[in-house]
Amino acid sequence: MNAPPDTLVIGGGLHGLSAALNLARAGRHVTLVERSWLGRHASGATAAGVRTLNRDPAEIPISLESMEMWRRIERIVGGDCGFHADGQLNVAERQGDVAKLERRLAAMRRAGYTHEELIGRDELLRLVPALSPHCAAALVARNDGAADPHKTLTAFRRAAEAAGVAILEGTSVRAVERKGENWVVRTSARDIAVPVIVNAAGAWAGRVAAMVGDDIPLGVKASMMIVTERIAPLLKPVVSVVGRPLSFKQSGQGTLVIGGGLQGSADIDTQRSTVNFRELAKGARAAHDLFPAIGPVRIVRTWAGIEAKTDDLLPVIGASPNAPGVFHAFGYSGHGFQLVPVVGAIVADLVVRGGTNRNIAGLAPERLMNRQEAA
Amino acid sequence: MSRNVDLLIIGAGPAGMSAAVTARRHGLDVLVVDEQPAPGGQIWRNVETMAATARGRLLGAAYAEGAGAVTRFRASGAAYEPGTQVWQVEPGPRAYMTRQGATSLVEARCLLLATGAQERPVPFEGWTLPGVLTVGAAQILLKSSGQIPDVPVWIAGNGPLPLLYATQLLKVGGRIAGFLDTTPPDRRRAASRMFPGAVLGAPGDIAKGLVWMATLRRAGVKIVRGVTDIEAIGGQAIERIRYRIASGDDVTVPAQTLLVHEGIVPTIHPTLALGCAHRWDAAQICFAPQLDEWGETSQQDIFVAGDGAGIGGATAAGLRGEIVAIRIAARLGRLSEGQAAASARPARGKLRRALISRPFLDALCGPRHAVLVPNDRTLACRCEEVTVSEIRAQVAYGRPGPNQVKAFTRAGMGPCQGRQCAYTVASILAEAEGRAVPDLGLYRARPPFKPLTIGELAALDETSEAA
Numbered sequence A: 001m002n003a004p005p006d007t008l009v010i011g012g013g014l015h016g017l018s019a020a021l022n023l024a025r026a027g028r029h030v031t032l033v034e035r036s037w038l039g040r041h042a043s044g045a046t047a048a049g050v051r052t053l054n055r056d057p058a059e060i061p062i063s064l065e066s067m068e069m070w071r072r073i074e075r076i077v078g079g080d081c082g083f084h085a086d087g088q089l090n091v092a093e094r095q096g097d098v099a100k101l102e103r104r105l106a107a108m109r110r111a112g113y114t115h116e117e118l119i120g121r122d123e124l125l126r127l128v129p130a131l132s133p134h135c136a137a138a139l140v141a142r143n144d145g146a147a148d149p150h151k152t153l154t155a156f157r158r159a160a161e162a163a164g165v166a167i168l169e170g171t172s173v174r175a176v177e178r179k180g181e182n183w184v185v186r187t188s189a190r191d192i193a194v195p196v197i198v199n200a201a202g203a204w205a206g207r208v209a210a211m212v213g214d215d216i217p218l219g220v221k222a223s224m225m226i227v228t229e230r231i232a233p234l235l236k237p238v239v240s241v242v243g244r245p246l247s248f249k250q251s252g253q254g255t256l257v258i259g260g261g262l263q264g265s266a267d268i269d270t271q272r273s274t275v276n277f278r279e280l281a282k283g284a285r286a287a288h289d290l291f292p293a294i295g296p297v298r299i300v301r302t303w304a305g306i307e308a309k310t311d312d313l314l315p316v317i318g319a320s321p322n323a324p325g326v327f328h329a330f331g332y333s334g335h336g337f338q339l340v341p342v343v344g345a346i347v348a349d350l351v352v353r354g355g356t357n358r359n360i361a362g363l364a365p366e367r368l369m370n371r372q373e374a375a
Numbered sequence B: 001m002s003r004n005v006d007l008l009i010i011g012a013g014p015a016g017m018s019a020a021v022t023a024r025r026h027g028l029d030v031l032v033v034d035e036q037p038a039p040g041g042q043i044w045r046n047v048e049t050m051a052a053t054a055r056g057r058l059l060g061a062a063y064a065e066g067a068g069a070v071t072r073f074r075a076s077g078a079a080y081e082p083g084t085q086v087w088q089v090e091p092g093p094r095a096y097m098t099r100q101g102a103t104s105l106v107e108a109r110c111l112l113l114a115t116g117a118q119e120r121p122v123p124f125e126g127w128t129l130p131g132v133l134t135v136g137a138a139q140i141l142l143k144s145s146g147q148i149p150d151v152p153v154w155i156a157g158n159g160p161l162p163l164l165y166a167t168q169l170l171k172v173g174g175r176i177a178g179f180l181d182t183t184p185p186d187r188r189r190a191a192s193r194m195f196p197g198a199v200l201g202a203p204g205d206i207a208k209g210l211v212w213m214a215t216l217r218r219a220g221v222k223i224v225r226g227v228t229d230i231e232a233i234g235g236q237a238i239e240r241i242r243y244r245i246a247s248g249d250d251v252t253v254p255a256q257t258l259l260v261h262e263g264i265v266p267t268i269h270p271t272l273a274l275g276c277a278h279r280w281d282a283a284q285i286c287f288a289p290q291l292d293e294w295g296e297t298s299q300q301d302i303f304v305a306g307d308g309a310g311i312g313g314a315t316a317a318g319l320r321g322e323i324v325a326i327r328i329a330a331r332l333g334r335l336s337e338g339q340a341a342a343s344a345r346p347a348r349g350k351l352r353r354a355l356i357s358r359p360f361l362d363a364l365c366g367p368r369h370a371v372l373v374p375n376d377r378t379l380a381c382r383c384e385e386v387t388v389s390e391i392r393a394q395v396a397y398g399r400p401g402p403n404q405v406k407a408f409t410r411a412g413m414g415p416c417q418g419r420q421c422a423y424t425v426a427s428i429l430a431e432a433e434g435r436a437v438p439d440l441g442l443y444r445a446r447p448p449f450k451p452l453t454i455g456e457l458a459a460l461d462e463t464s465e466a467a
């Protein structure tokens, strides 16, 4: 705590916390700065689905390892994350959609993966009796599940603090300058000189990258969510649908949590997001079609969470090609919650050992960078 | 379904109705929506039906005045859709609403929020027990269905409403077990200095208060002054009340119904949802939208009139509605700037007079400290059952604001959308962190701000997706 920091993590979302935790446990002196408060953005707004199902092949190796970590998450962080492994299902409503699932399954099998499985209508309705009987089949990952974002944030925060991470909330990074072997990070509170920086600034990570000379173009997502009043137990797994914007589950509190990537709008400068009800109605429609009984359930609140989106919808994980001692971990494009445990470990590998055995070949920053800059 | 109008007015109380009448006089195409089944707002709730009845006549002259206002509104030619829940408003301006199960969108050239006030939440130990309700809720039952509690009620609180309700209740044959006046002694002293001004400026208002007091005394109602530390005690429902009297002694009495009230605060969910700027009103201890002298918010073409603009009472509300409507008529080209200024002048004069006794009432009627920051055992958020001490414990994590505390304790996440705990949480944090409530702010508004079902939202989806 008293030693001056040798590592600065920028961003107090779950990825910043997980990196800070792993780095501190590996012996680094870590300070984490967060502009607002921990979990203010994507990590607090998230649906918190823990999903390997339907992942891009480039992410599957680390996603499967992360799944192993989720299974023992309480031991890793020493606290409850509200994680339940009741499975995730991608439902096909029509016969034509079943063919899509079959093609996906065949591709997975060819690549040697067995975590996804195709089930017919009977097994589907056995797993989710509340589902409308018009549904035909589903792809299922039985070990997938969901967690509670705020319990997860609290557990990671406590673990990181116990490991010696100094957390500065209400502190934003304004500029970064090179001075000798160090980076001098100018924050709203004070200057912090460190040899190592981890950029986990979420939707704002492109700006932080630019401060050290990396030009990584980023888009913005403003994914919308609906939460209802608490109702009696309706379903356990997380359900999504082929060809429709829906992700549907019931939280530990009994509320229905409905997402699926429908977009509101976001203003990166003011850090504000706005819900678009005409769009959101499509999600309500999809949910209502799949679960006809929920028509009268009252919506309690809606929101849109702000997150970075990359061109190929894959995250950026790796060392900066330009700036020595700078490591990027952002751009999760709407599916980074599940990756939180493993990416923290990867960042610690990269910082402490200078490399990792984990397969992040497809996630390097260079792939998105402006050619001249990267050269 | 989507519609266009010149002026959409949300709320058919004194402010909304008077704005509608004025706007119609200038030829605007006006739509008025309200969640109640009939016009009149809180003060004149159900006046069309009640005013003519024997019981209605007993509710007093101010109530009877409403009949005329409603008649003028009905004759104005404004489209009126009662039973409508507006659940989201956006800059545009546009509003989403649901009526008889149908969901629709209204695009308006100007929007007037005349949504009034809500009772300030009064959290104390036992406030969630059945049998404890607000004076406002009891008065709604009296006005809308003539319901009189069948047991003697305890009334605890301060401000005009408990007194008014108590006299109304006595007149219609209800019984009062006791009246616990919670006005803090220091407020009484501060207000007494303004008393002469208020008497001279608004003798009617002051006389009303004195008459109500005298009515209670004459009826032999037990009145206890300077009451603090109220607690409702019971198993399945309230059985007893414990309260502290000025001497410092605790008194316990049997009770089946306890009605509480500690003043009203502007309804700001709609203006928060719109992202309008708000100001802190130190005299009324609440936030109110920041308005120009015409009632326009920081968002162009979006206006507020009535108690939603700051508590001022029914007369002021009607006048503010008139002034706003004149401005809107000018905005839409029906009047020049000069004509608007001239035609608003009489209403402005009357408004000044209507507000003369406000400083006195504000000084007298503020809540005591424990209403804002209750003791540790009290439930701050009744929907999610979060206690004051759980909120306070969050202060260990930095200097959290209400949104952070909401995320980590779930306070404010329930169906009431934080209406019942926003001020409590902000006040607890402000005190614990040595900050001021206006610096902390309230919860960010997360739509919808009125209940909306999945089925109703789904009905808004027009992209026909035949399965």
Ligand SMILES: Cc1cc2nc3c(=O)[nH]c(=O)nc-3n(C[C@H](O)[C@H](O)[C@H](O)COP(=O)(O)OP(=O)(O)OC[C@H]3O[C@@H](n4cnc5c(N)ncnc54)[C@H](O)[C@@H]3O)c2cc1C
Binding pocket: A010, A011, A012, A013, A014, A015, A016, A033, A034, A035, A036, A037, A038, A039, A040, A041, A042, A043, A044, A045, A046, A047, A048, A049, A050, A051, A171, A172, A173, A174, A200, A201, A202, A203, A204, A205, A208, A223, A224, A225, A259, A304, A305, A306, A307, A329, A330, A331, A332, A333, A334, A335, A336, A337, A338, A339
């Ligand atoms: C609505 C929604 C639903 C989702 N559902 C799922 C799901 O079901 N499953 C799944 O796996 N993923 C899901 N995701 C994605 C997942 O939540 C995110 O990928 C993940 O939370 C990203 O974490 P983060 O730490 O990178 O970003 P964030 O949590 O956004 O953290 C970044 C932090 O950096 C801070 N910051 C930015 N700039 C600065 C600066 N200059 N100085 C200091 N601090 C700064 C920000 O304030 C912010 O707190 C969802 C996302 C959203 C929005």
